Amino acid sequence: MFSWQTQPLTGLNFIGMVIGAVVVLAILLLVVMYLIFFLRKVVAWMQNRIGPNRVGPWGLFQSMADVLKLLLKEDIVPAKADRALFLVAPIIAFVPAFTVLAVIPYTAGHIFTAGLNIGVLFYIALSSITILGIVLGGWASNNKYSLVGGLRSAAQMISYEIPLGMSVLGVVMLAGSLNLTTIVQQQATDRFGWYIIPQIIGFVVFMIAAVAELNQTPFDLPEAESELVAGYFTEYTGFRFAFYMLTEFVYLFAISALATTLFLGGWLGPWLPSWLWFAIKTSAVIFFMFWLRATMPRLRVDKLMGFAWKVLIPVALFNILLTGLLSLLV
């Protein structure tokens, strides 16, 4: 029932797929809820504060309370907004965020996600549709702050998508496959070990581009609080606001999982079960992202685009060239 990668599509396998998707969604919602808690605790620790500690033991129920609050809030649509687009935009943003999780291999044994031959490309292609949801949400709100936030995010995310894709190419060249499961298996037998070592330039470019794709500090210009209120989701309330927040944190999880798979050997590791290794590595990447978030100041708008086009893309191209040369020579 859960081994549809090797069997033809039957009714039973289809039910298995639906169950698998629901399970992943439920786990994901729990993970995201505690990611927010983790973020607040980590940032508070780095800034010498305590962070949430009132609701439940150690403040563990704080996120749950926040989610409940968001769900119970009134869903306000501004009178001058483009109603249809305003309602649909958060969904367009969220659906791809969840869909990309289908290709990530979480464990060695029960790989009940999709073993797509073009997994890497699938991730990058689908994540670009989220930008559409963000831009349309910003436009439909009919608010200057939202519009500027939407424009900024469109420009930023389209620009940083290119170095993100290019930095992955080095890994693809070494592994000889776009299939994420194969990439993990290749890292077990590669003579340099996990791809973070031979692909260190690619890894650095990937992490910078990933942070920019997530609209996180130091690249959080689309939602810069001090100048744009909340950027593209200024006008959103309640459930729809939660959708945008959810999208952001699901992508945080997804891109950390992708970084783990591509550069850190995925579920490979001694002694512990494979899913635990995957969880540990992904958590480490997520912690690194939060660390950046608590440390770095925001980039200036005019520096942002120049950095993507004049620094990241040439470096990523150089990395591809170097990888090709080395694989010919060594």
Add this chain to the structure above:
Amino acid sequence: MMLFGFPITGETVAFFMLALIIITSGVFLMTLRNVMHMALALGGVFLGVAGIFVILGADFVGVVQVMIYAGAITILMVFSLMLTHSGNKAEEGPEVGAVRGIATFVGVAIVVGAILLVIRHTSWPVSPTAMQPYHQSTVLLIADALFHTYTIQFELVSAILTTALVGAVIIARKEEQ
């Protein structure tokens, strides 16, 4: 099980659902009066076509279609619309009269009938690998074609595209001054 001469498999069901998405989005694209909504409908068409590619076994082309068309081009369109005008109130054309409406309908019907007739009377070559498209990696096939069989043509096309790109930038710069 057969319906109108089609065997009902998962593939045909998926095909008809995708066709429904494409046609609905296309109709929306023609009838909506707001440029932003039209851009979104166009995105729907692109996504549906990507699905058709995947059904045909061309998964690489399908995903590239999502990345370039549904992703980049739709966003570029939305982006330029946001910069230029608020998107509301596309210009209304003059009201179409009854005679012209009927003439258009008849014309479209004739064209569709002719295309259907031609499609039904053509004998299509059936590829031996068509039945199991998922067992071959299309990425490898495409790479082999591009970088082994047609290397020179590929390089020429990329040179032309680069030239066109640089040319577009130069033309845009001249207007700026």
